Amino acid sequence: MKQLKITTWNINSLRVRLPQVLDWLKVHQPDVLALQETKVVNDKFPQEAFAKIGYHAWYSGQKTYNGVAILSREELQNIITDLPNLEDPQRRILGATLGDIRLLNLYVPNGGDLESEKYSYKLNWLERVKDYLQKSLVKYPRFIVLGDFNIAPEDQDVYDPEIWYENILCSTRERKALKNILNLGFYDSFRLFDQEQMSFSWWNYRQGAFRRNHGLRIDLILISKDLISNCKKAVIDKEPRRLKQPSDHAPMTSFFT
């Protein structure tokens, strides 16, 4: 397998973060960058800016909220923006094929709080994604599901599990929904390697959370069993979070050979 570097990054508005994304791409040159929360309609997607530095772009956006995109050095095929078993006006899904690898970029619903309709929407949405992946994995044994999952898989992915106990992003039912996806035969690539304690990918803008490393690891790259032997490294790059006007999320990258 050719060397491959694949990144996920929730950039919380592509219009605001475009210069940072371009700078990051120039320095790190991943083969694929999956973006979430682009918050830009398709007509206004800045594809020329990416073309200039050698990236093709595919995107599924909407006004104000959500929106996903995939940037890639190589052409991608078989693009999908919706699942056949999930009708959803919210633009949260982008699937594509790179060579013999299938990619699914997800912006999983946040869920609001546990009593809200947003929470049941989140749980149902994850169930539909799981059903879709179960079928799709048969066709594409080399599969990468990546994005902002809005779920911290385990307590080790939370700076203070007691504060977050049964809170949104950490609750039992959503963790179970993620586990159901993993049980199809996916692996959290970050945990295939030794990592520092207290490694996170998201820090609230409030209360100096980043400075105090009060974060959660909710941005994930899941890989199917057939890709495990190819996966050599997985890292979260905290540098962009230190910049002025940062996204509240850091980019996460997995490396393959």
Next chain:
DNA sequence: ATGGTTGACGATCAA
């Protein structure tokens, strides 16, 4: 005690 931050948008809503 309150509000604590950011973004889209143009009053609040979402995260």
